[in-house]
Amino acid sequence: MRHDHHGRTHRLELSDQTLREWECTVLASDPEDGIVLDRSAFYPGGGGQPPDQGVLLWGGVQTRIVGVRQRDDLWLIPEPDDPLPPPGTAVQGAIDDERRSKLMRTHSGLHVLCGVMFHDFGVPVTGGNMEPGEARLDFDFPEVPPGFKDTLTERLNEEVLADRAIQVKVLPREEAYQLGPIIKTATDLLPPDLEVVRLIDIDGLDLQADGGTHVASTRQIGRIEVKKVENKGRGFRRVRIRLPE
Known part of the structure; x- marks a missing residue:
């Protein structure tokens, strides 16, 4: 399977994280399972980042999308009371921009946190989670130095103000591992049969395998x-961060 597909769906968000609206066709539609599209920019969730929400517009009506089920296909979960577009219907997809954009900022903020903790303290991540504007990472970090919270806040915002570029790279697995430590978790969670690896590269700070969505700097x-x-x-140790409005 191509790295930019999940089942029959071409995942548009992997190559264009700014995309919010697109044209597509319904491949399957079921009241129990949901909706499968041929092309989708809905991030399906993973790596602690929750799935996108939004709408499908078709025939003068809308179907609200409240989540995603990851099976052999990506099944979009509609609002239970909304109409379902039949298979073959041409629809317009639209992502909830405010939610997605805040999740992109939050996810990139976690990578800055991970990069600072790895470079400054040499500690791996053991877990994490996020919601729009708030997130946490867990670290294997036995000794916390005095004034750690304030020092960490200052370091994180130094990296924000440095305006470091955040780029996506897709490389063969062996080539990706040759770049250095691309796994910042205590355990390597990449599936053994994964042939290509998607990397998020914060220039000069953090490089790691990741499938989520991010801002550009x-x-x-x-x-x-x-x-x-x-x-x-x-x-x-659990570090909780937030992005003030």
């Missing part, structure tokens, strides 16, 4: 606040 993230640093025991 660190300055576009906006200010990052470290809300809390939690001690979860046995060297387990």
